Amino acid sequence: MYRTRLSDHLILILGSFMMIGPVAVIFLTSTHDAVEVHRHGLMATWGGHFTDTYRKVLFESGGFTGQATGLRMLMNSMILGIGFAVGKIVLSMMAAYAIVYFRFRMGTFFFWVIFTTLLLPLEVRIVPSYEVVQKLGMLNTYSGMIVPLLASATGTFYFRQFFKSVPDELLEAARIDGAGPWKFFIDILVPISKTMIAAIFIIMFVYGWNQYLWPMMMTSDEVYFTLVRGIKQILLVWVGSQIPDYNEAFALAVLAMLPPVIVVVVFQSWFIKGLTESDK
């Protein structure tokens, strides 16, 4: 058996320090007031303004219209992240189900068409996509932010591979048990995919949460501001003699980091379960 040595611990400690260090600095800096941050740069000490700053960031309005409180932005980011993740999972699961379990003309061809869209990132098609959303009158709506990005080649591919590894006998047993296509999907396939769903949920949630360019294109109304945009917004006041609220920007950054961390922490146990227990 392998025995853990001191050097192993050192490497791990060093690694965690490199990961946690910057986050700690961001958090500590956010507890100082803006002037101090402006004068001394990043802080590695406790500043004592924790409650002030965070209360202000969360509950007091910012922006031009005063509708974009931290809480509002947090909610928007949540809607975006969860909408993305859930929508993508539902859509790509159904697409993969069709591709794997139904014989239809050019099924493989369609799969590869979906797959090649991986080569076309959002930035390439952002102008036509904007045009479409605008013509549909979905600018400045949540659905405008979420729906156009739901098609997911990655998700479809993952689910396709997973479905292909599900033994055929399971489908046959279900058919004999009187389950139609829809029942088989809901009763059997979805439950046994749950670890897979958890994995994709993590990836897609973080992806949606971190979206910057797309929400900025789709929404101009501050009601729809996300956290990621909010951080930028605070630093934009660099006009005249005003000092940007660095502390608030850092506080927002901390807030923006928290939910993805929570999602990963919550779902990782499922994730590992899926890797170690053969559930098929």
Added chain:
Amino acid sequence: MATISLETIRKVYAGDVEAVKGVSIDIADGEFIVLVGPSGCGKSTLLRMIAGLEDITSGEARIGEKVVNKVDPADRDIAMVFQNYALYPHMTVYNNLAYGLKNRGTPKAEIERRVKEAARILEIGDYLDRKPRALSGGQRQRVAMGRAIVREPAAFLFDEPLSNLDAKLRVQMRVEIKRLQRELGTTSVYVTHDQLEAMTLADRLVVLNGGNIEQIGAPIEVYQNPASTFVASFIGSPAMNLLKVTAGEVGLALESGSGLSGPNSKGKDRYTLGIRPEHLEVSDGPTDGDGLSLEVTVNVLELVGAESFVYASFADGGPEIVLRVPSHARYTPGETLHLKALAEDVRFFDADTGKLIG
């Protein structure tokens, strides 16, 4: 409870591969039929066509009075037990058993009664709340059978259900399946490549080879009078000894040249002699009479417990032959043995077609 009848069933896969070539079987109500054959003989395809999991290319399948060629598997009133059990991994044992009944809209109380009853018969009552992965192979096998039983179907279809179990459990479950089928009296079709399973379970055996039926009959009938050299070499372990001989002026000659004396087949001068290992007996010297008599050299003695098998060959090579001797008998490799067998135990097969003569 129902009869199953298959009429010139054919299955042709894309690319003109003919897996089943016109098979007809009539299965009586309550009968236990075993389809046996080597891999690729079409036995599983045939079963899956009865189940409705494969389309029937041509021919007619009937369960009861109803032609089921185009009927959905769920509506054929059959239940199937799969080789890998195919239990729903995310459901408890109870739900695994209940799923098919729920889909059919069976009332809750009735489902509960039937599941409890099946659990009692199969002695899986203690595991009803567990998930399949917390069960051993034998227990999963029982659950898979339970799923078939609760449906109270017209027929059970078994697709090599014991192949994934270890040897001891396999014997145990074999006995259990037989007992269960007797008790329930449900028509059953059972696919296996294991001739021992086939022999012990079947009311009637169907030996398949290359998509054709070689023989249908009671196990003992198939064992004693195999319809062809294929059946002779497939059923029985070790297999029947098959000797290709030519009738000459002084007895019989093997292709390799060795002579032996034996009963003559009716009129043919070239044929294959078949003799079961247990019908060969060691004698003191060459024997006269119309029985089989031959002289061989011992190659290997294989002790299997209650008995031993002697593998021996003729002086100038030729086919190796096997005989069964009591376990206390000791023969050393290189030793010469005289063997004899009664004429009535010898079977004759056509040299060209391999079919049983007489």
